[in-house]
Amino acid sequence: MFRRIATRQFSSSAANAYKVTVLGAAGGIGQPLSLLLKLNHKVTDLALYDLRLGAGVAADVSHIPTNSTVKGYGPEEDGLAKALTGADVVVIPAGVPRKPGMTRDDLFNTNASIVRDLAKAVADNAPNAAVAVISNPVNSTVPIVAEVLKSKGVYNPKKLFGVTTLDVLRSSRFLSEVAGTDPTQEVVSVVGGHSGITIVPLISQTNHKNLDKETYEALVHRIQFGGDEVVQAKAGAGSATLSMAQAGARFAGAILNGLAGEADVVEPSFVDSPLFKKEGIEFFSSKVTLGTEGVKTVHDLGELTNVETELVNTAKETLVKNIQKGIDFVKANP
Ligand SMILES: NC(=O)c1ccc[n+]([C@@H]2O[C@H](COP(=O)([O-])OP(=O)(O)OC[C@H]3O[C@@H](n4cnc5c(N)ncnc54)[C@H](O)[C@@H]3O)[C@@H](O)[C@H]2O)c1
Numbered sequence: 001m002f003r004r005i006a007t008r009q010f011s012s013s014a015a016n017a018y019k020v021t022v023l024g025a026a027g028g029i030g031q032p033l034s035l036l037l038k039l040n041h042k043v044t045d046l047a048l049y050d051l052r053l054g055a056g057v058a059a060d061v062s063h064i065p066t067n068s069t070v071k072g073y074g075p076e077e078d079g080l081a082k083a084l085t086g087a088d089v090v091v092i093p094a095g096v097p098r099k100p101g102m103t104r105d106d107l108f109n110t111n112a113s114i115v116r117d118l119a120k121a122v123a124d125n126a127p128n129a130a131v132a133v134i135s136n137p138v139n140s141t142v143p144i145v146a147e148v149l150k151s152k153g154v155y156n157p158k159k160l161f162g163v164t165t166l167d168v169l170r171s172s173r174f175l176s177e178v179a180g181t182d183p184t185q186e187v188v189s190v191v192g193g194h195s196g197i198t199i200v201p202l203i204s205q206t207n208h209k210n211l212d213k214e215t216y217e218a219l220v221h222r223i224q225f226g227g228d229e230v231v232q233a234k235a236g237a238g239s240a241t242l243s244m245a246q247a248g249a250r251f252a253g254a255i256l257n258g259l260a261g262e263a264d265v266v267e268p269s270f271v272d273s274p275l276f277k278k279e280g281i282e283f284f285s286s287k288v289t290l291g292t293e294g295v296k297t298v299h300d301l302g303e304l305t306n307v308e309t310e311l312v313n314t315a316k317e318t319l320v321k322n323i324q325k326g327i328d329f330v331k332a333n334p
């Protein structure tokens with residue numbers, strides 16, 4: 001005789017029970033990210049949406065014995081709306097990755113419309129969710145999501161995030177390699193944006209402010225262009241997926257820790273920021289304290305060296321154009 005196995009049902013409205021939706025869940029990032037989210041005990045409902053294979057990835061991940069239910073969705077039968085309804089956090093890794101020789105901005109033409117359309121669905125079905133955008137170019141896709149949410153009257157600047165955590169991971173790792181230290185103990189604040197020269201690691205705020213000039217410059221360059229290393233090594237088969245999944249899971253986990261009211265949840269992220277608004281820069285990455293309503297505090301950059309100030313100024317010149325490009329896209333292609 002078979003005994004009926006009791007299953008607990010969770011609802012995302014219960015305390016410490018959260019629905020997380022991944023849009024682009026069957027991709028290179030989406031699959032390992034979904035796996036890592038299945039291992040997060042705060043996630044009680046995991047919704048995996050993709051144009052293809054959403055149900056397959058969900059069936060696979062669902063066999064892992066953690067306390068979340070997993071459901072997969074495709075575009076048929078209103079799958080996107082169903083995946084989003086009730087979501088507390090939406091993570092978006094949908095879109096095409098780079099090939100060697102491309103910049104992230106070269107992805108704009110394809111990914112801008114993908115992200116715009118997914119943002120419309122978020123506005124219609126999960127207007128209160130925290131949205132974490134991974135799809136590149138992040139410096140432009142985040143403003144695209146903001147414009148769409150504004151046009152639908154549901155924009156909450158405290159709940160929109162560009163995921164820059166991979167730059168933070170790389171900084172810890174690469175710094176530990178030159179300093180001969182434990183990477184798990186290296187915490188680096190990375191500010192600006194997420195592409196090449198817009199990525200600014202603040203090494204002077206670590207214990208390694210006295211690196212010689214050559215080592216320092218090589219380290220900063222490696223952090224700024226770390227994505228290229230992976231793109232070149234994958235030789236046309238895509239960009240960072242596994243390290244990005246870890247970064248995405250860490251950032252989504254931080255959002256959940258904040259929503260759950262935990263203290264001192266701080267991660268850098270590309271957010272609607274007061275720091276350089278007067279200079280026309282609407283979004284900027286810096287350390288952010290996460291709370292029950294999303295962004296609680298946007299931290300200022302702290303003390304910078306002259307070189308770091310120069311790096312930030314250079315980043316701002318590119319960022320302002322990247323951000324405007326996203327805004328203009330939605331205005332021209334609503
Ligand atoms: N923010 C970062 O640090 C960071 C790091 C790495 C990659 N990325 C970016 O993440 C994106 C995804 O990279 P990947 O390697 O996973 O690519 P991938 O091609 O392996 O996967 C993308 C997935 O998105 C899906 N997709 C496409 N359009 C969709 C739509 N309209 N709705 C739902 N799903 C859709 C595809 O079916 C595919 O499964 C790229 O734009 C890449 O540049 C960002």
Ligand SMILES: O=C(O)C[C@H](O)C(=O)O
Nearest residue numbers: 098136166227228239240
């Ligand atoms: O480099 C890329 O295109 C992907 C991602 O933004 C990264 O930093 O690895």
